Amino acid sequence: MRESALLEIEGLTVRLASGAARPVLDGVSLRVAEGETVGLVGESGSGKSVTGRSVLGLMPDGAEVTGSVRVAGRDVLALPPARLREVRRREVAMVFQDPRASINPVRRIGDFVTEGLRAGGTPMRAALKAAEELLESVGIEQPRRALRRFPHEFSGGMLQRVMIAGALAGGPRLLLADEPTTALDVTTQAEVISILTRLQAERGTGMLFVTHDLDLAAAVCDRIYVMYAGRIVEEQTTDGLFAHPRHPYTAGLLAATPRLESDEPPRGVPGRPVSLAEDPEGCAFAARCRFAAPGCAAERPPLRPVDGVSVACLRAEELVHD
Amino acid sequence: MALFLLKRLAGMVATLFATALAVFGSIYLAPGDPAVFLMKGRPATPETLAAIRAQYHLNDPFAVQFGKWLGGVLTGDFGRSVQFRQDVGGLIAARLPTTLWLVAYAALLILVAGLAVGAVAALRRGVADRIVLVGTGVATATPAFVAAIGLITVFSVKLHWFPAFGNGTGFGGRITHLTLPAVALALTFAGLLARVTRSSMLEALAREHVEVARSRGVPGATVVRRHVLRNSLGPISTVTGTVVAGLLVSTSIVETAFGLSGVGQLLVSSVTVKDFPVVQAVSLLVVFAFVLANLLVDLVQPLIDPRVKGAAR
Structure with missing residues (x-):
């Protein structure tokens, strides 16, 4: 698996230009294998979206970046612009959170779906033919007519299907999904997820699924990374994570999710996330952690293997949550 | 579409009638008795x-x-000019070509300079933006008559590049004679359009779909054309319509400064001698230009933004 990594982020650190106290991303490393679905879960502000965008080489303006982001062996952060555009057209594509904002409202649906293809030199006719098939595969009715229609004539769910079609147009090997259903209502969420996962499986596309919703990630992903304050704090298989979360933050997130089968009310994680203006010396989660020991606030725990999973917690050996 | 046009035309007629009434009535509010004027002081x-x-x-x-x-x-009978003892229609018709050439020339300058300068400011932030902001500030604040004097001093008197006076004949003659007047006329409005273009493009640039297009490997120039410029056309077209219609009014200053015998100069000379039929006709012409420009802008809006109701098919 190590050799065939499709996406390999190593030690990615991103510092904003506007003098925040701590980096937005602090030594983030993660991998997605060919055809694998990997979740990246965290609260808003944890850096999960920045990580997702970095795979496309989209960095905040003026950010100071170290580390590498390799897609099929090429570091997108070091590619010349023309090669980066090629990677964006053929290798990696993103399904963005809000289709209404992400699709130009004054251009036709066909324009959106074919945009990447035409930028890559595909003739208009062939691009439209491909777009029609893609729209059909994501369940848009009368795809040929839909090509001529405008975004405001579609519902949010339909528009997110259009976005998926647009992302798949270049035949990418890696899909990035940044909260792809957060802007949708619950019933359409399920439809969009099933379309996304079906097409991904059919095409053998790898996927990095970025979400704040641990349950949704569990439904979609093989493996999950949990992020907190710009760092990966835990990584395990989905089953393992739900059965035995090793980091107190992961355990807290799981306990905070309301469950039908449980009589216990959900318990929120006390306190609030660390803002960019704060840079706690030790573990960033220590201030909110039920299990915090005196050493936690002093020393920053590295991500290390414990019982076959990766976790960044000083007390990972003693604590097994369930 | 047909209904939309019909409604617009009805609105146009109503506007024109109301302004005709106002234009005609305002003469009677103005001090001075036309009959006394007609005696020319005798x-x-x-x-x-x-x-x-x-x-x-x-x-x-x-x-x-x-x-x-x-x-x-x-x-088509606007009465007789008290001043020239000629049909007003004929007087205006003789002067209209010069004015229309001037307006068209200035409009072209405004569009080209305004869009280019505004786009540069929006896309190249920093020093270029700073320079444009100051430059357009000065341009917008410079009255046309000041610009006219400055241009004549530099380009006619000192450099002898352009004539300072007269209409010119033939296409080349017109262009050389109308260049300085057109620049003087365009300066203020080009500054205005540059500012509108800049802010409108900055707003469009901040939209998420711009970054989405970049993230899909679309080259920068294409993104600017298809997602930034295209999306900022709404305010640009609205301002352009109003500005071009308004040029007809501003020609009065510039034509007087450059000694062009156009409609604007006719208006000025007619106002000073209370030649009411001419003033009425020219005012009506100006209002007609505004109404027409507004109609065109309204017709173009749904093509620019499909979410605007109206001409939707």
Whole structure:
């Protein structure tokens, strides 16, 4: 698996230009294998979206970046612009959170779906033919007519299907999904997820699924990374994570999710996330952690293997949550 | 679409009627008796004044006078100029080509300079943006007559590049004679359009779909054309429409400064001597230009943004 990594982020650190106290991303490393679905879960502000965008080489303006982001062996952060555009057209594509904002409202649906293809030199006719098939595969009715229609004539769910079609147009090997259903209502969420996962499986596309919703990630992903304050704090298989979360933050997130089968009310994680203006010396989660020991606030725990999973917690050996 | 056009045309007619009434009525609010003016300062007995009033229908009730005038306007008869003792229609028709050339020339300059400067400011932040902001500030604040004097001093008197006076004949002659007037006319509005273009493009640039397009490997120039410029056309077209219609008014200053015999100069000379039929006709022409420009802008809006209701198919 190590050799065939499709996406390999190593030690990615991103510092904003506007003098925040701590980096937005602090030594983030993660991998997605060919055809694998990997979740990246965290609260808003944890850096999960920045990580997702970095795979496309989209960095905040003026950010100071170290580390590498390799897609099929090429570091997108070091590619010349023309090669980066090629990677964006053929290798990696993103399904963005809000289709209404992400699709130009004054251009036709066909324009959106074919945009990447035409930028890559595909003739208009062939691009439209491909777009029609893609729209059909994501369940848009009368795809040929839909090509001529405008975004405001579609519902949010339909528009997110259009976005998926647009992302798949270049035949990418890696899909990035940044909260792809957060802007949708619950019933359409399920439809969009099933379309996304079906097409991904059919095409053998790898996927990095970025979400704040641990349950949704569990439904979609093989493996999950949990992020907190710009760092990966835990990584395990989905089953393992739900059965035995090793980091107190992961355990807290799981306990905070309301469950039908449980009589216990959900318990929120006390306190609030660390803002960019704060840079706690030790573990960033220590201030909110039920299990915090005196050493936690002093020393920053590295991500290390414990019982076959990766976790960044000083007390990972003693604590097994369930 | 047909219904939309019909509604717009009805609105246009109503606007024109209302402004015709206002234009005609305002003459009667202005101080000064046209009959006295017609005597050109010569002593007049009450009898002669009465005779003149009768000749120009000045004694009829307002509604009747307005009706007669409007009836004439509708058949293309704007009355006779008191000053030139000619048909107003003919007077305007003779001067209209110069004015239209001037307006077209200035409009072209405004569009090209305004869009280019505004786009540069929006896309190249920093020093270029700073320079553009100051430059457009100065341009917008410079009155056309000041610009005219400056341009004549530099380019006619010192450098002898362009003539300072007259209409010119033939296409080349017109262009050389109208260049300085057009620049003087365009300066303020080009600054205005540059600012509108800049802010409109900055707003479009901040939209998420711009970054989405970049993230899909679309080259920068294509993104700017298809997602930034294209999406900022709404405010740009609205301002352009109003500005071009307004140029007709500003020609009065520039034509006077450069000694061009156009409609603007005709308006100025007619106002000073209270040549009411001419003033009325030119005012109506200006209002007509505004209404027409607004109609065009409204027709273009749904093509620019499909979410605007109206011409939707």
